[in-house]
Amino acid sequence: MGVLEDLRRVVGEDGARLAESGDRVAEVPPRWVVAPTSTEQVGRVLRIAGEHDLHVVVRGSGTKLHWGAPPSAAELLLDMSRLGGVVEHAAGDLVAIVRAGTPLRDVQAALARSGQRLPLDEMLPGATIGGVVSAGTAGPLRLRFGTPRDQVIGVTMVRADGVTAHSGGKVVKNVAGYDLGRLFAGSYGTLGVLTEVAVKLAPVPEARAFVTRPVRTPAEVRDLTTRIREAKIGPVGMEVECPVPENYRRGGTVLRTAPDPDSMVLLLEGPADGVRERADRAVEALGTDTTVSTRPPTWWGRYPFGPDDVALQVVTPVGQLFGPVYSLRDAAREIPVRIFCSPAAGVLHAGVPGGTDPDRVARIVEAVRTVAISHGGYCQVLAAPPAVRAELDLWGPIDALGLMRAVKHEFDPAGRLAPGRFVGGI
Amino acid sequence: MDVPARLAAVAERLTASLGRSAVISDPAELGTYSCDGLARYAVNPGLVVLPETTEQVVEVVRACREADLPFVARGSGTGLSGGALPRSDGVLVVTSRMRRILEVDLAAECAVVEPGVINLAISREVSPAQYHYAPDPSSQQVCSIGGNVAENSGGAHCLKYGFTAHHVTGLEVVTPDGDVVWLGGGKCRQAPGYDLLGVFIGSEGTLGIATKVVVRLLPTQESVETVLAAFPDMSSAGAAVGAIIGAGITPAAIEMMDALSIEAAEQAVACEYPVGAGAVLIVELDGPAGDVAAELAAVRGHCERAGAFELRQAADDAERAEIWKGRKSAFAAVGRISPDYIVQDGVIPRTALPEVLADIAELSERTGIRVANVFHAGDGNLHPLVLYDESVPGQGDAAEEVSGAILDLCVRHGGSITGEHGVGVDKAKYLPRMFTDADLDTMQLVRCAFDPGHRCNPGKVFPTPRLCGEIPRRGTTPHPAQAAGLAEAF
Incomplete structure (x- = not known):
């Protein structure tokens, strides 16, 4: 019996089809797409996958399907879009x-x-x-x-x-x-x-306020983070956007003027009176350039990279992020790298344009990773175009990889689920 | 070699490598370690070892592996589910000599500590710098961080701040095979790869022994307000909790006590809660001053509208301690009104509280077994205290039955058989009431990955051990004392 027929017996005629070019997982083309509508159907689909020796990749809405390494095989794409609500x-x-x-x-x-x-x-x-x-x-x-x-x-x-x-x-x-x-x-x-x-x-909090202040250097961000902590302003979010300097975006000559200032934005949430009072206190603590708004900046809650860019995630202990930021800027030089940081959580995301020479990207990753590791942190490449990815170690050194492999082996001894997509070839 | 001979060989090997003072094999001294905080289960360990370093823990675990003996890790022994119940055929690894705070890194808002460090010692260490370690189990003056990691301990304030799993970012672990690995991100809040840290925390000592723990430190809040509200009955107190949560307020803690537990606390510590209260609530709010002031006004209003006849607000830390005194002493206080009692730990969806309370009352009436109720009301974590007199024939069994029936109520209402005390040896038999065989089998896949030889705290958590791959089952027979009916008869 054919795979499609078997799948359709479980999910119905319109629940399974042959894959098309838009169904690719990274560059790997699946052969079939199945969209179950219940947990029970997922179980039966996975049993069919076992019978036909198919490798399975799960897709939600596909926004991160290109993240990680490409799977070594993905004959069956398990589409979760009908398993919602x-x-x-x-x-x-x-x-x-x-x-x-x-x-x-x-x-x-x-x-x-x-x-x-x-x-x-x-x-x-x-x-x-x-x-x-x-x-x-x-x-x-x-x-x-x-x-x-x-x-x-x-x-x-x-x-x-x-x-x-x-x-x-x-x-x-x-x-x-x-x-x-x-x-x-x-x-x-x-x-x-x-x-x-x-x-x-x-x-949902009664009130929200976004407090914005321009900042010039990563070291300044670190100092302000301390000041905010001491002033007991209690933000639920604290983000820094490091814009790509305008002058770098003009092709040809690279100008060496000072870049635009970065902006640091705090999100305050809580009872209206409390938020108002804390916003005032934040302005006092951060200085006169500070502004307060009820609306987030456009980049809030977004990544600094698009689907075709090289997407980096750097994690360090809180207070140590400035090192990787400096190294990233140094290594990137004229390449317009966009950086968003969460300094109080020790997390940074950066986007390197997808068209950048793979060698350059590799050198940037190497530079940032070295600094991150020296601070006890990590530099992970979340996603990258195929040519770039081929030149990269996406994760860098991983602790306890042996135990992770053992866990994978227990849960999926045949290596049926997204083989090769995760750390250490898992 | 039989078990006693293997134990003797391991004792000799470890005495040579760790020193005489680190190894206890004298039967009288072994008795000191026969039980944890749940004294109903007691077994003398085959051997006790007190390592001082990670390397020594590795040496102990390797010795156990080579002699094919099970081992059990123990911190301060305050656990309430028998998770650290020793094995007479195995080694008890006591971490109480690993008690150094290795590093306080305020810039990174974390500390690195050894597993024997007492929970409260961390907050004491960093409080001058206006920081604290958030999880605060009632036993925090004596319980160890290693034990907190094993049990994923919470505490009264976990409603707002979460559990140990949310406050530990890295662990150095000696695996059951004797390897040293780091799980988690160290001082970082996340790391690439599987979240093995997340599954290790709360695994009740079945996946390895934590030898270093990286804990997050939180800045002290600007303002803390504590209110004691007295209600005529439990249902009005329950209504107040519903109104507070429904209004979008997340207090740091909401604790509830019923008339019987108030009576006990009164007799034990003269907490002077309002006379005639059928229930009291303790509500604690913390955060920025303005926010707390606004929420405090709202909380007072909700309590009054729900029928509170008296509200006391702590004016300072001394008064706050006074309010908490009755609650914190409640478990032990019950000893004043009953010779014996079982501390139960179950969870229900908070909104099911009125129904479950009525059911418990009905159960109590039908069996003649009194039940005092103490709750972490904000998150539905019940601590019914089942009172009985061991000297009255049959009462112990009846109490055990009531205690089990309360867990059934929790499961029936979509809750859990344990919110913070763990499964241990005590509740392994109840776990199948919450989970299917497939669920438990799947959980044990993790165990097979970490401990295929099944040497690390065997017989805890899971009622039926899973056969791991092709590796022959070892150390999975019932505890000799349990098989002989001795453990439960204690």
């Missing part, structure tokens, strides 16, 4: 259960009707909750609320062998059994297929 929103308990294929913005819209939210930023428009959790993406709110692993309180997943399993539950406090939600967060779909996620929620 909010299963349960227990507003009084500040908990929701959501199907993995639900776009994050739809989740937020549903929660907003009860004055609640999932405190995770939608970094890539259209991203699904399953994709956000699987890639572990987070934005400015990470400072107060952490990353997806901190919001997930329960998961339903289907293992590579088609068996459905759960961990956690739908209460925020729970230490019964191992927490597989944290293990699956950021695992790039290599351990199993997440089908439902239970998350803890937060109230």
Whole structure:
């Protein structure tokens, strides 16, 4: 029996089809696309994949499908777009259960009707909750609320062998059994297929204020971060945008004038009176160039890279980010690298134009990684065009890789799920 | 070689490498370590070892591997689920000599500590610089960070600040095979690769022994306000909690006590809670001063509208401690009104509280077993104290039954059999009420990856061990004392 027929028996005529060019995973073309509508169907699809010896890659809305290494094989693309919807929103308990294929913005819209939210930023428009959790993406709110692993309180997943399993539950406090939600967060779909996620929620704050101040150097950012901490302003997010200097964007001659100042933006949330009072205090602490707005800058909660750029993520201990920023600028020289930092969380994202010579990119990554590692941090290439990727070690050194391989082997002994997409060839 | 001979060989090897003072094999001294905070289960360990360094822990774990003996890690022994219950056929690795705060890095807002460091010692160390370590289990004056990591400990303030998993960013771990690895990002808040740190925390000592712990330090809040509200009954107090949470306020803590637990606390520590209260709430708010002031006014209003007949607000830290005194002493205080008691730990969706309380009352009435209720009300974590008298024939069993029935209530309402005390040896039999065989089997895939030889705290958490790959099952037979019915009969 053919693969398509087998799949269609599970998901119906319109739930499975032959793959097209738009279905590629990085540069790897799948042969079939299947869109199940239930956890049970995912289980049956994975069993079929086992019978036909197919490798499977999971797609939510596809915003991060090119992240990581290209899978060594991906005959079957598991499309989660029909496995969406909010299963349960227990507003009084500040908990929701959501199907993995639900776009994050739809989740937020549903929660907003009860004055609640999932405190995770939608970094890539259209991203699904399953994709956000699987890639572990987070934005400015990470400072107060952490990353997806901190919001997930329960998961339903289907293992590579088609068996459905759960961990956690739908209460925020729970230490019964191992927490597989944290293990699956950021695992790039290599351990199993997440089908439902239970998350803890937060109230939508009564008021928000964005406090903006121009900054000139990474060292100044570090000093201001300390001042903000001492002034007890309590931001839930703190971001610095380092714009690409105007003069670098004009082709031909490279001018050496001072770049535009960076801007540091704090997000304050809470009761209206409290936010107003803290915004005033922030202005006092940060100086007269500081402005207050109720609206975020356009770059807030976005990445400094597009789908065709080289996407870097650098993590350091809090207070150590300035080193990698300097090294990044030094190494980039005339190349217009865009940088967004979360200095109080120790996270930086940078975008190097995709057309940059692969050798140059490799040298930039090497320079930044060396500095990051010397500070106890990491420099990871989230995504890069194929020619560039071929020249790069995407992750750099990884601790406990042997244990990670052992975990992968236990969950997916045949290497059926996104083989080769993750760290160390996992 | 039989087990006693292997234990003797390991004792000899470790005495040679770690020194005489690090190894305890005298039967009388071993008795000191027979149980953790849950004294109902007690077993003398085969051997106790007190390493002082990571290298010594490696030596112990390798000795166990080579002799094919199980080992159990123990911090301060305050756990309440028997997670550190020793094995008579194994080695108990006590971390109490690994008690150094290795580094405080205020610029990076973190500290690196050894696993035997007492929870409160970290906050004491950094409080002059206006920092603290957030998770604050009630036992924080004596419990160790290593134990907190094993149990993913919370505390009264986890409603707002989360658990150990949210405050530990890196771990140096000795794996069950005796290798030293770093999990997590060290001083960084995240790292590439699987979140093995996240699954290790809360694994109850079954995946290895943590030997260094990187903890996050939080700046002290500008303002803290604590209110004690007295209500005529539990349902009005419950309504106040619902109103506060429903209004979008996230207090640092909301604690609830019923009349029986108030009575006990009164007798034990003269906490002087308002006379005639059928329930009290302790609500603590912290944050920037302006925010706290606004929320405090709202909280007072919600309490009054729900029927609070008295509100006390702490004017300073001394008064705050006075308010907390009754709550923090509640478990031990119950000893004043009952010769024996079981501290239960279950979780329900907070909104199910009225229903579950009614069910517990009904259960209590039907069985004649009194239940005092103490809750972390904000997150639905119940600590019913099941009171009984061991000297009355049959009461111990009846209490055990009531205690188990309360867990069933929690599961039926979509909750959990443990919010913070862990599964350990005590609740392994209840775990299948929450999870299917497939769920438990899947969790144990992680265990097989870390500990295929099944030597690391075997017999805890999972009621049925999973056969890992092709590796023959070892060390998975029931604990000899349990098999003989001795452990539970204690």
